[in-house]
Every structure is written in C-alpha cells, then in structure tokens.
Amino acid sequence: MQIHTDKLRNYDVGLLVTAIVAVVLFISLFLNISPNSSQPPHYSQLKYRFASPDELNFENVDQVPSNQWVPATSPVNLGMSDKAVWFSMVIEPTQSPDSKYLLHIDYALLDELDVGIFENISSAPVVTYSAGDTQTAENRPFQHVKPLFPLPSSQFSQQVFIKVKTSGTIRLPIRIWKESEFIQFTANRNAALGVFFGILIAMGISNLFLTVTTGSKSFFLYSGYVFCLALTIATLQGYGFTYLWSGSPWFQGKAAVIFASATIMFGSMFTRSLLPIKKYSILLDKIMRGIGWLCGASIVASVLLPYSIMIKIFLVALSIIVSFTLLLGAWMATKGEVIARYFTIAWGFLLISALAASFDNLNLVHLPLTSNTLLIIGGAVETLILALILAINFSHSRDTLINAKQFALEQEKQANTAKEHLLTMQQRHQEDLEYKVEERTLELEVTLRELSEVNQELERLNAVDPLTGAHNRRHFDKSLRAQGRRSRREQIPLSLIILDIDHFKQINDKFGHDAGDECLKHMTHLFQKHIHRPSDDLCRIGGEEFAVILPNTDLQGGKFIAESLLTALASEPLSYEGDEINLTASAGVATAIMHDEDQAQHLFRLADSLLYKAKQSGRNKVISQQLQD
Incomplete structure (x- = not known):
C-alpha cells in the first residue's frame, strides 16, 4: 500500500498518540484502583x-x-x-x-x-x-x-x-x-473494567454497523475478535460465571479456552483480510488459514478434553501464534506495506501481554501486575490500534477507488475532446439535457427523502397515544406479539401488567373531562419515571386502562414493579386548578414462558381478569398469577 507522505505522517502521529494515551490510561486505571487502606489485621506468612x-x-x-x-x-x-x-x-x-x-x-x-x-x-x-x-x-x-x-x-x-x-x-x-x-475497592475496579468493556463493546457494535453499510468482511471479523476478547477477559475476571452463565459450572471450566481460541481464530482471519499475505507468499497465507482452522478445532476440543490438558496446549500455542503473526507483520512491513507496519506495532502489545501471561501462568516469571491485568492492558491497546489501522485501510481503499474513477473520467474527457470540433452543438445540447436530468434527479431524491422522513414521522405518530405520549393499543398488540415470540424463542419469562384508574368516572363527573385528561397524563408521567429498562413498554390500551410489557421478568419482579407503580400514583396526587385529586389504581399481573403463538393473548386475558378481581376485592391493589400451560 502506497500512502502520501503527509497522510503517512498524520497516521504515524495518530497511532503514536493513540498508543500512548491508551497505555497511560489503562496502566493508571489498574495501578490506582485500590483505595487508601487502613491497617488490616496482621497475619503470618502464607x-x-x-x-x-x-x-x-x-x-x-x-x-x-x-x-x-x-x-x-x-x-x-x-x-x-x-x-x-x-x-x-x-x-x-x-x-x-x-x-x-x-x-x-x-x-x-x-x-x-x-x-x-x-x-x-x-x-x-x-x-x-x-x-x-x-x-x-x-x-x-x-x-x-x-x-x-x-x-x-x-x-x-x-x-x-x-x-x-x-x-x-x-x-x-x-x-x-x-x-x-x-466496597470502595470493588467500585473502583468495576469502574476501570467498565471503561475497558465499554470500549470493546462500543467498537464491536460500531464495526458491525460498518459491516452492514460497507459490506466489508474485515469489519465483521474485527467485531468478532473484539467480542471474543471481551468474553475472554470477562471469564478470566469472573464476571462471566457470576453474571452470564452462573448456573453452569461445567461451562465455566471450559469457557476460558473456548473464548480465547475464538479470539485467536477471529484474529487470524482478520489478519488475512487486512494484510495482502497471498500477494507475497501463498505458503504463509495457507499457514494463517490453518491457524484459523486450528483454533476452531481447539474450541471443539475444549468441550471434549479436560481443561488441565487444553490450557497447557493453548498457552504454548498462543505464544507461538502471536509470535508468528508479529514476525509476519514485520516481514510484510519490510516489503513496503505501511498497514503491516502499524499492524506489527499493535500485535506487539498483544505479544508482550500474551507472553507475560503465559509465562506467569506456567510459573516461569513473577510480575508486579497480574497476568489478567496485562492481558487487559495489552488487548485494549491492541484493539484501539487495530481499529485505527482498519479505518486507515478502508480510507485508503476508498481513496484508491475514487482516484481510479477520476483517472477513468479524465481519460474519457480527453477522448471526447478529440471529437469536440465535430460534435460541438450535439455535446452542448447533451450537456444541457444531462444537467436537467441531474437537476430533476436531485429534486426527486430530495422529494423522496422528505417523503421518507414524513412516513417515518407518521409511523411514529401512529404508534403513540396523542393525549399521554405513551404507546397506543396498535403498538401494544405488535409489541406483545413480538415479546411473546422472544419469550418462546429464548425460553425467558414475560410479564404483563394491566392497570386501571380507580373511580375514574367519578373524577370526570366531579372535576370534568379536562381534569380526567390531566389525570391520564399525570399517571403516564409517573409510570414513565418508574419504568427504567429500555425493553419495558408502557402503553395506553383503553380509556383509563394502561398496560406494561416486561420482557425477561418473572412473576415476583412483575408484581414488584406493579406495586411500585401503584405506590407512586397514590403518593403523588394531581394538583388541578386549586384542587388536589388523589388517584389510585388497580392492577393485574400475569407471567408466562411462551410455548406457542396464542399464549400472548391468553396472557393478556389473564392479566385483564386479574385486574377486575383486584377491582372487585377493594381496588388499589395488585393481584398476580402465573399462566398455566
């Protein structure tokens, strides 16, 4: 790859600044997460x-x-x-x-x-x-x-x-x-690891979007590498077993090698996609492809073989593969590949941390930082630099394509110039026609874009209740079906709350329908403040009747949320034109793990019937029940 000198200088500066900032940031984070400690109890040597x-x-x-x-x-x-x-x-x-x-x-x-x-x-x-x-x-x-x-x-x-x-x-x-x-130490450590995982997840998601928009598999492979690296570190730090697969000790015993093997597999595939290895050596390209297959086989073997065997094999293989990849990048850099030079620097950070971690786990060296911390720092710096390299590579490929198109256009213009003295009038009319076509095309594109924006706004308004701003019944029906399918697919509980304002007709009769509307707005505002998860969905499905869809929520959780909503409503009366209107509501909560398409409607009918039981048994209360298969 040939890059202009000024751009190359800018890239060098950008990479240097990125590396320095990343190293300083993560080292300072992990060296300073421990709070000032008072004197703990003395204990003897272990x-x-x-x-x-x-x-x-x-x-x-x-x-x-x-x-x-x-x-x-x-x-x-x-x-x-x-x-x-x-x-x-x-x-x-x-x-x-x-x-x-x-x-x-x-x-x-x-x-x-x-x-x-x-x-x-x-x-x-x-x-x-x-x-x-x-x-x-x-x-x-x-x-x-x-x-x-x-x-x-x-x-x-x-x-x-x-x-x-x-x-x-x-x-x-x-x-x-x-x-x-x-507690303070844990908070500081979680903050530091939160920065690390946040960077990895943000990069992984953004590159998945770039995969869709550009069609480049390099972005997809990079996303796979980043996500697997995040899962590897989460396993080593204990977060995976605590929060993701806590009910599977068997998988925890395999997860470290599985995710680490997947990380190297995606890393080798990304290397083949990023560097033109085949251009210089078919043999080295086959070796890199073999490394990917080997890591895939390691994932399967990790499931079948004991961890004690696989971890030793993997640590040795890790050192060899990372060293080989580093030498490959350095060799290609000597061939004039600028991206290979940057790639070698990025892989060097991972090599240092991987070798240090391997030697530390094999009890060959003793380090002031733990091997897990070294992997985090090395992986984070390498990930940031690889992201920069990927952006540079894509930018250069785009510039090359644009330059090729511009060159072709210039050649075409020169050919047309040779015929210009014969086709002057025809060309003038042609250019005028093309201009009008382009102008009309632009107008059409603008019109289509405006229509698209209007359609999107109409679609949004069509799903929103104009009085309260909550989602309407049409949106509720779609959302309930969608979450029902998700519950059936993932076998997770789905809870549904149906709420109704108590004595709403009396409020309308006493204070007027405008006051009733204000009550509905007040209730919606309170509920929206107490519903925090993005996936939870508040909908107005009738006059004074509301529904809350709670994905991945069991019966106890659904009942807790319903009670908190009723408590909030009862504790915050509405002030309307000098009057204080006390509001209460009744709620029915139904929960199920879906097994077929029709169960969503059964869940709705059960929650609705529980609501009316709550009304009949005194109002301002919650009645909940699990939907039976």
Whole structure:
C-alpha cells in the first residue's frame, strides 16, 4: 500500500498518540484502583503443603507438623498440579472488634476452594466455606466475581486453612480487607473494567454497523475478535460465571479456552483480510488459514478434553501464534506495506501481554501486575490500534477507488475532446439535457427523502397515544406479539401488567373531562419515571386502562414493579386548578414462558381478569398469577 507522505505522517502521529494515551490510561486505571487502606489485621506468612485429595480434611489438618509446611512466596503461584494444595495462615486479633473483615482471593479460575477458620482455643473449625468454579453463585458466601469470605470476629488469634484443587494454575493472591474499604475497592475496579468493556463493546457494535453499510468482511471479523476478547477477559475476571452463565459450572471450566481460541481464530482471519499475505507468499497465507482452522478445532476440543490438558496446549500455542503473526507483520512491513507496519506495532502489545501471561501462568516469571491485568492492558491497546489501522485501510481503499474513477473520467474527457470540433452543438445540447436530468434527479431524491422522513414521522405518530405520549393499543398488540415470540424463542419469562384508574368516572363527573385528561397524563408521567429498562413498554390500551410489557421478568419482579407503580400514583396526587385529586389504581399481573403463538393473548386475558378481581376485592391493589400451560 502506497500512502502520501503527509497522510503517512498524520497516521504515524495518530497511532503514536493513540498508543500512548491508551497505555497511560489503562496502566493508571489498574495501578490506582485500590483505595487508601487502613491497617488490616496482621497475619503470618502464607504456608502451603501438597496432599492427595483424601489425605487431609478440616478434622486433621491442624495436626500436620509445622515442618511439613513450606513458606509461600508472594504472589503465590504454584503452577499447575493434579494434587490438592493446603494453605495455612494465622490472623492476629482485630484491633477494632466492631469492624467487619473480609478474606479476598483475587483470582477467579479456581475449581474447588474450601476455607476453614479455627480459633487457637478450639480443635474444630468455627466456620467453613466453599467456593470456586464448581459452586453456583447461590452456594457461595457472597455473590462476587472473585472468592470472598467473611471473617468471624474474635478476640483470639485465628488459624485459617485453605484447600485448593484446580485443573489450571494454582494462584492464591490473598488479602484481608475492611468491609467498607473492600466496597470502595470493588467500585473502583468495576469502574476501570467498565471503561475497558465499554470500549470493546462500543467498537464491536460500531464495526458491525460498518459491516452492514460497507459490506466489508474485515469489519465483521474485527467485531468478532473484539467480542471474543471481551468474553475472554470477562471469564478470566469472573464476571462471566457470576453474571452470564452462573448456573453452569461445567461451562465455566471450559469457557476460558473456548473464548480465547475464538479470539485467536477471529484474529487470524482478520489478519488475512487486512494484510495482502497471498500477494507475497501463498505458503504463509495457507499457514494463517490453518491457524484459523486450528483454533476452531481447539474450541471443539475444549468441550471434549479436560481443561488441565487444553490450557497447557493453548498457552504454548498462543505464544507461538502471536509470535508468528508479529514476525509476519514485520516481514510484510519490510516489503513496503505501511498497514503491516502499524499492524506489527499493535500485535506487539498483544505479544508482550500474551507472553507475560503465559509465562506467569506456567510459573516461569513473577510480575508486579497480574497476568489478567496485562492481558487487559495489552488487548485494549491492541484493539484501539487495530481499529485505527482498519479505518486507515478502508480510507485508503476508498481513496484508491475514487482516484481510479477520476483517472477513468479524465481519460474519457480527453477522448471526447478529440471529437469536440465535430460534435460541438450535439455535446452542448447533451450537456444541457444531462444537467436537467441531474437537476430533476436531485429534486426527486430530495422529494423522496422528505417523503421518507414524513412516513417515518407518521409511523411514529401512529404508534403513540396523542393525549399521554405513551404507546397506543396498535403498538401494544405488535409489541406483545413480538415479546411473546422472544419469550418462546429464548425460553425467558414475560410479564404483563394491566392497570386501571380507580373511580375514574367519578373524577370526570366531579372535576370534568379536562381534569380526567390531566389525570391520564399525570399517571403516564409517573409510570414513565418508574419504568427504567429500555425493553419495558408502557402503553395506553383503553380509556383509563394502561398496560406494561416486561420482557425477561418473572412473576415476583412483575408484581414488584406493579406495586411500585401503584405506590407512586397514590403518593403523588394531581394538583388541578386549586384542587388536589388523589388517584389510585388497580392492577393485574400475569407471567408466562411462551410455548406457542396464542399464549400472548391468553396472557393478556389473564392479566385483564386479574385486574377486575383486584377491582372487585377493594381496588388499589395488585393481584398476580402465573399462566398455566
């Protein structure tokens, strides 16, 4: 690719600024997320001992002689082992008896984790906990992304024993926190990771849109790479197991290698799409294609083979593939491919972080930052630079196409000039005709665009109730059918609330129909303030009757929302021309997981009948019921 010198200089500056800003931003975020900590309870150096799975338990572990325990270096990284590892530490009595303390292990990929806490005066554990990938969220002491355990208050020293059994790397970055300081630390860490995931998701979605608008598969492959990288980091940080597949410990044991393999697969395919490898070497192009197939096979193998085998194979393969891709980019840069030069710089960030993470997980090096943090920083910087490279490549391709068209037009003009002395009058009339056609075409395009805008506005107005601004009955019918299909397709609950203002006719008779209209507007405004999710849909389906469609909401959640709406309405009366109009409403809530097309109407009829039961049983109340199959 040949790029003009001035543009090349601008691209160099842009890439340099992007890289520096990204590196500084993410390093500063992850080095400064820990709040100022007061003095935690003192605890002894962590010691460890390997044991067969059934050799030790909490009934006899305190009887192991002290000379059989090995002091652990910090940070604790014992590599990979099939054996169970027992850790031991002594916690001094807390200076503040009223303070609550937490034992935090900042590593999410441990399969089995058992904790027993002994007081020095007791021979049995005061309390025991279990966590790890084999435990679902509800069985853990706290629903947190990393193992977290409350420490019981005690005026005595406490002996803590921790049993770890995992198929991956045995790491135990342990820390004791005050509860208030841990909350602040978690908030800061979530903010930093939120920036990272926000950047990745925004880039992935924007490039999906570019895929649709440009038809370029490079944008699609880049989106796939970005989304898989985000899922990989979410798995390593524990967010995936906590929030996405918390009910599947089996999948958690496979997810890291599956998503990491998918990331490399999309990365290799994106590399082939971005760089003209085939132009310089058919063999290297086949190797890159083979890497994509190999990563696809790794995804399948990850499902079938144990994690302990796959993670070792993957870490070695990761280092080789990233190194090969970096060398390929550097080689192509020597051939004059400017994009390859930028690509090499971007891949270099990932190579450094990937190699450091691999060596750290294989217990070959010890780093001040965790391997997961290094992957986040390296992946974020590489992703930003790749986005810039993709934009440069697309811009250059577009400019090349425009220049080719302009050159062709210039050649055509020169050919026409040679005949100009024979066709002067004809050409003059032709140009005049073409101008009029273009002018008329432009007018038609403007008219069509205006018509399209008017149609869009009419479509919007056709779905909105003109009095309240809520969606109308026509929109409600469409939305209920659509959400019913989604519930049936994804097998998620769908809740429907039908509400009706109590004694609305009396309000009209006493204050007038204008007051009644103001009541409807007031009710709509209150409800819209209390309905927060974008997918929730408030509709006016009758005179004083409203409906709220709640996708992915169970019966308890639907009833809670309905009660909050009724409470808000009752607590905020309407002031109208000096009078205060107290409003209440009754509601029926129906919930179902759809199995056929007709169930949406059954759900509506059930919610409507529950509304009238609420009316008959005293009004200003909610009656809810699950729709039976």
